[in-house]
Amino acid sequence: MTVRSAELPAAADETPSVRVYPTLRSAHLERFRRMAPAKVLYHRPRYDYDPSLADPASPPRRMGRLGVVAELLRKRYRVVEVSEPMMTTRWPDLFAQIIAVRIRGLLSGQRELIVSYCIALTDPAEHLRERWHLPRPLARFTARIGLRVLVLGMDRLAFGTTGCFELYAKHIGSNLLARRAKVFEAVPAACDCLGGPSTPNSRRGDTLLFVGIFEERKGIPELIAVWDELRSRQPRLRLHIVGKGRLVAEVTEWAGRHPEVTLDIDPPRAVIHRALRDSAVLILLSQRMGAWREQVGLPIVEGLAHGCEIVTTSQTGLAEWLRERGHLVVEPHASSAEVADAVGAVFARTRPPEMILSDLPNADSRIVADSWMFGAAGA
Numbered sequence: 001m002t003v004r005s006a007e008l009p010a011a012a013d014e015t016p017s018v019r020v021y022p023t024l025r026s027a028h029l030e031r032f033r034r035m036a037p038a039k040v041l042y043h044r045p046r047y048d049y050d051p052s053l054a055d056p057a058s059p060p061r062r063m064g065r066l067g068v069v070a071e072l073l074r075k076r077y078r079v080v081e082v083s084e085p086m087m088t089t090r091w092p093d094l095f096a097q098i099i100a101v102r103i104r105g106l107l108s109g110q111r112e113l114i115v116s117y118c119i120a121l122t123d124p125a126e127h128l129r130e131r132w133h134l135p136r137p138l139a140r141f142t143a144r145i146g147l148r149v150l151v152l153g154m155d156r157l158a159f160g161t162t163g164c165f166e167l168y169a170k171h172i173g174s175n176l177l178a179r180r181a182k183v184f185e186a187v188p189a190a191c192d193c194l195g196g197p198s199t200p201n202s203r204r205g206d207t208l209l210f211v212g213i214f215e216e217r218k219g220i221p222e223l224i225a226v227w228d229e230l231r232s233r234q235p236r237l238r239l240h241i242v243g244k245g246r247l248v249a250e251v252t253e254w255a256g257r258h259p260e261v262t263l264d265i266d267p268p269r270a271v272i273h274r275a276l277r278d279s280a281v282l283i284l285l286s287q288r289m290g291a292w293r294e295q296v297g298l299p300i301v302e303g304l305a306h307g308c309e310i311v312t313t314s315q316t317g318l319a320e321w322l323r324e325r326g327h328l329v330v331e332p333h334a335s336s337a338e339v340a341d342a343v344g345a346v347f348a349r350t351r352p353p354e355m356i357l358s359d360l361p362n363a364d365s366r367i368v369a370d371s372w373m374f375g376a377a378g379a
Contacts, residue, residue, distance in 0.1 A: 017039070030269070210223055280347065
């Protein structure tokens with residue numbers, strides 16, 4: 001379900017709310033401006049974190065795990081947002097945070113809302129098997145019990161994809177979720193920056209864009225192979241690669257041998273927004289790595305918000321939504337020739353950005369989900 005419009009509700013009282021994030025990135029800081037007011041605590045920054053984007057009146061506070069628990073015990077918050085239960089590596093933190101909030105509630109005589117935004121598509125049983133080498137039956141049992149206890153400790157869970165909701169329901173049943181969950185497909189609204197000097201009509205129709213971390217799971221080796229195939233067929237095309245990561249040396253060396261490739265390593269957010277405005281097609285060839293699977297893919301969301309055509313794999317939780325609206329979704333291990341055919345077809349049809357933007361909701365679904373999570377009790 002995609003909710004098309006909403007306004008942030010007024011807080012039930014003056015008690016502040018808090019968000020606890022294990023990692024923080026620049027896109028989070030941009031979203032916080034439109035979300036319910038809340039203090040932000042985080043453990044560590046992500047590779048693309050730009051602190052200059054933070055609200056100077058209430059900057060995020062970096063804090064260790066024990067510090068977060070102490071903060072939740074010390075102070076009452078109206079709403080506490082925590083990590084989603086599916087992330088098994090964060091279970092110790094989640095259990096401790098939920099217990100701390102409930103103890104604080106008992107001491108104050110008022111119950112806080114514990115909420116979570118959920119998009120994970122990595123099966124927790126498979127992750128437990130991979131990490132702890134558990135037998136399959138024991139991994140499934142552990143995942144079911146752990147998820148059930150954590151979900152029961154929460155009040156509201158907003159799901160960013162139907163696939164994520166179904167994965168939770170597979171392990172703990174839809175009845176348990178029905179009383180505390182809603183699905184908001186993680187589709188953005190058009191980006192505010194489209195009213196700037198570079199508009200959808202001025203974009204370069206021959207540019208393919210990659211934005212993200214330079215790792216195998218984001219399909220960088222596949223992209224390089226596809227580009228070599230595609231370039232031989234359509235020499236007018238250009239490739240713009242934006243990001244950084246472990247494979248930066250390999251990407252830099254390869255790009256240096258291709259004059260038609262532009263490489264921006266770890267640029268500021270303004271440069272990323274401009275690249276999204278100026279590119280016709282965004283590509284993200286996500287690959288499954290062990291138990292890990294792409295959740296949604298922030299570059300996909302940002303590409304849509306700027307009117308880009310999307311070429312991606314079926315690993316994203318938005319795969320069905322994208323297919324239904326004319327974007328290209330390929331299998332993760334499709335051959336370079338097959339993906340090059342798909343990319344070539346996208347460039348050949350040249351859908352105007354305005355047509356892509358017309359498929360988007362009036363309000364960013366992530367913001368609508370936040371409005372529901374942080375709304376007054378019973379909303």
